[in-house]
Each structure stands twice: as C-alpha cells, then as structure tokens.
Amino acid sequence: YELLIEWNEKINLTAITEKKEVYIKHFLDSLYTIKAFDFSNQSICDIGSGAGFPGIPLKIIYPELKLTMVDALNKRIKFLDLICEELEIESNNVHARAEEYIKENREFFDVVFARAVAKLNILSELCIPFVKIGGYFLALKGSNTDEIREAGLAISKLGAQIEDVINYSLPYDMGERNIVKVRKIKKTKQKYPRNFGQIKKLPL
Ligand code: SAM
Secondary structure, X not given: OHHHHHHHOOOOOOOOOOHHHHHHHHHHHHHHHHHOOOOOOOEEEEEOOOOOOOHHHHHHHOXXXXXXXXXXXXXXXXXXXXXXXXXXXXXXXXEOOHHHHHHHHOOOXXXXXXXXXXXXXXXXXXXXXXXXXXXXXXXXXOOOHHHHHHOHHHHHHOOEEXXXXXXXXXXXXXOEEEEEEEEEOOOOOOOOOOOHHHHHHOOO
C-alpha cells in the first residue's frame, strides 16, 4: 500500500488512494478470485496487470504460483519490478500488448485472469488464446451481467464456455462484483486474437 501511494504520485497507477478503499477495492477484491479457483501450483498470467491487481495479492498468498504479469505500459512494468524486488516476490513482468505476447505463449498458461482491462467480449479475445485446453480464464468484473451475457458468442468462438459466474459484494457497501469463470474446451483458431484495431472495430 505504501509503495503504491508513493509511486502513484510519480506515475499514474490508481484513482483509489484512501487506505480502507485500497485495502478492500484492490487487495481484498483481488483475493476474492480464490472463491473461483484453487490457484496452488498453477502457471498464471495476469493480462493488463497495471499496479499488480490481482497478480500481486495472489502471489503473496500462494508463493508457489508461477506468475507472469503483462502490461502495455512500461512505467507500470517498472513499478511491478520494484514491488517484486521489495516484497521478494518472483514474477515474470512483461512489457507487451497481449496481442503481441501471444505469439510465443499460445495455449501456455493454466489460468489467465484480467481485471478492469476491457469489455468481456474484447477481453476474451485477448485472454482465451493464452489458456491451455482444460485451463481457465477468469474475468474480474463489476455488477453488469448484460456484458457477461453478450460475450457468450465470443467465448464459444474462441473455444471456451462460461462454467460459472461467482457473485459477491465487497464489505462496507463498496460494490457488487462478478468473477466470470470460463473453461477452455478446445484450441482457439489461429486467426485469434486479431490486431487490436480489428478487435475494437468488429468485436466478436
Ligand atoms: N488490472 C489492474 C487493476 O485491476 O487494477 C489494472 C487495470 S488498468 C485500468 C488497465 C491496464 O491494462 C492498464 O495498465 C493498461 O496499460 C493495460 N492494457 C490495456 N490493454 C492492454 C493490452 N491489449 N495488452 C496489455 N495490457 C493492456
């Protein structure tokens, strides 16, 4: 928390800075993913990790996780390198766009998760290609269930299906959230992900 606030003054990391709110909306919210999955011993990729949510809190709880955090902004990756060094956390922090990083990491991870990166249909195209067959994509979402319903077709085109939606409320009325648990059932066609221009212009 202290490093987050200190560095937030130099580089934009989060709009939430009040201690209790950071603890609940960032740290606790990241840990709610434990409700969706037993993370021990898995290879995990956090796409659009930003200041390290949900990757860092999970790695603190499960030090044996093989964690990769990917972000398109180098200043955020530099911050993650610093946090990992200070907390003695092992993580592969990668400065790349998901659509580029996929080239060497197709169907490579047991679990891929993402929070606050894009709408679910767009996010699915960025994330599902990284997941091994039989593995999971977990999308940490707000309370809007229309977005989840609308992404059903995209998820099936990418070779996956929604297995569960885990709903929870943060304490102190800090909001309702959903974790969309998506299971990969077959290989994603090589043409996905398309370049980001096409993904945005013609979402699946
Ligand atoms: N996951 C963090 C959280 O929940 O606090 C950060 C959320 S922040 C709003 C979104 C992050 O996703 C930004 O750091 C941005 O650089 C990154 N991002 C957006 N599109 C991306 C892409 N295609 N590939 C990699 N990172 C991306």
